[in-house]
Amino acid sequence: MNKNYLPWIFGIFYLFLLAATWNDRVDVNASGRTILQFWHTYNDDEEKLLKEVIAEWEAQPANSNWAIRPIRIPFDGHKPKIRTALTVGLGPDFARVDWSFVCELARKNACVDLETFGFSKISDQYLSAPLNTNRIDGKYYGLPDQTTCVALFYNKTIFRDANLDPEKPPKTWDEFIETAKKLTNSEKGTYGFGMDNTLWWTLPFFNTFGAKLISDDGKKCLLDSEAAVKALEFKASLFSVHKIEAGAWRAGAISPESGFVNGRYAMIFMGPWNLPKFTNSKLDFGVALIPAGPAGSSSNVGGTNAVIFKSSKNPRPCYDFLTFFTSAEIQARWCKRLNQMPVNRKSYDLFSFDDKNLQVFMEQLKTSVSNPIVTSYEMLEDVVNPEMEAVITGQKTAADALGNASRKVEAKVLSL
Template sequence: MRRFIALMTVVIPFIVDAQLKVWVSYNDEEFAVFKQLVTAFEESTGIEVNVQRIPFEGQEQKILTACATRTAPDLARVDCAFLGKLAHRHALLDIDIGELADKIVPVALQSCILNGKLYGVPDQLTCVCLFYNKRLFREAGLDPNKPPATWAEFLKYAQKLTDRSKGIYGFAMRNTLWWTLPFFYSFGANFIEDNTCVLNSPEAVAALQFKVDLYRKYKVEPGAWKSGAIDPDMGFQNEKYAMVLNGPWKIKLLKTIGIDFGVAPIPAGKKGGYTTIGGTNFVIFRGTKHKHEAVEFIKFIVSKESQIKWANELGQIPVNMEAFPYVDTIRHPYLKVFLYQLQYAIARPVLADYPAIEDVANPIMEAALMGEKPVKEALELIVYKINAILQEE
């Protein structure tokens, strides 16, 4: 018997001779943890995994070129917007991860579903929260442990925090659609319903009007969204902007620089404090010959054990909800806020060309911010143009 087992361990690797090719674009820290997970997977299944690390920049072109010439790997890690492009153009296989699907954070999983089929499994999840500078809060006579809970309160805080003579502003924002979605969502507006953009609702108008007012009427926002301006990241790092929207990826850097900051959920509007999500997903390419092994690999990465390790070593949100209770919130106090915020998050629609939508929406929103176009008119135009793109596909 013992000899038989010994023989099997020698033979098995030859029977399962599949070698999975995976392309990933993790940063240094993430890659180190990912490699450990890969080794663990190889040891437990005998499936060999060939990982190639590619830079984030340029990965789309590399993957697209590979698809066009049928040289794509079995799996790759891509972000939500890119997943939409690939799925709509039939470059991906649908994935069945069985019961495990019920354990994945629903908004993240929904962001991979197109026509009822799952085209990717999230491996990394982010969402946007409110970051605020505690030192500036204290200087303005505000309680650094009581961040604003509603947008009305937020405005009051921002007014107190703004000191234009010192160049300090209460809030700084971006103008892109993705960064504006938390405003739309928390004011109760929807982005896309039944493949139709509905950003012209009264709620959406109120949300964008609020952004415009922050800059034009209340002047608590410096115009950080203009080209060539000090952007929210830069201003927050230099303690010029007291509040900004940001994601968990920024925490480590802010700690390193030594900024005394807090993280709070998105202030509540009419609907509550809703946020938008981001992140990346593993996808399986159409040309793979090892679909079964690829699915096994994905299942391993999003398993409870892997995700606990991922969350605690990197301080990131786990994608598997079963890992939530094991997140070390003492080591990663900010994660608690993000985990809370995820209950109030809205999935991303899987679109054929999300960047094109940003591309038409942003200049028009900028016109509204500049006062060149009334908000209502701007949103009608955005809806008209986005719907033209949605119908094109």
């Protein structure tokens, strides 16, 4: 046989084998239940509770035809993994994803509009900030399953040493400046505040000044608004004018987290994920709401959302499970057991934390504002962060930097 024909023969055999074994039947388990694949990024403790919730949902008579198969994937790299799986037709029925990924998936027509199932009838039970990270071009393409935000951490020992009441953290930005001045001793290398300078960590400043960064229709960048300019001017002044910020945002500097633990920074922004670390370090610290600006106290939002993929042959039971999973009762149990923030506002009436610091985060989430919704949040950060740093270092005015950033965002980010 001519060897030149061998690749063709093997190719035809492969296609025949593929056709013979191809089966578009959805997998079923040994009990005859149809399997719904759920990709998630929960840790060990979270996954254990997730499986308990799944068992409860499956035990309900209305769900007797379905079996949810949870498959854990690493959070780092989950975006490219899901992109690849969807491209080759091997994606799950539904998945837990970072809040910033929903917009890309929605605009690629990869996930289901939840109004297909009448989501508007129950949408008001979710906290608005995490919920609105799922609102893309006027429609909800996911729902929040886990949320967080940042608040003001302060060192009570340093407060006492400065003759300040450790039970009275600053409530407004004016009070914050006056307090931080009393806590700053540059000769000793101690400062009233240590801050990050990425966009996500700057959102509390923008939000407390009432600055909206992207228009509702997603077509215009509003970073050059008067409110946004004032917010960035204020943030920069903490370092350049008032001399109360340590320069923790600079490359090679002591990070806010480390500076707080070692007593160099009296106040920082931080999330609830570091409460155990700070507690174990024997710090005497407190947590307060972000100081209020012209628009009051507000913060950013982090966390994850759950989306249902259009490739799923059974989207309805996926939706039914997710609404069960994020119901007030399940959320209350989940958050009480894992010390996490509820996404369902009705959960607030069903439990409280023993740790009063966690209670502060629950309150902060009530006034948090949804993050800017763009197809690539990573690119948004890449465009905006250098412009903000140029303001803090005195190379540009806030108006010039944000005007430039706004033009770049519209050209590079909003055009995606």
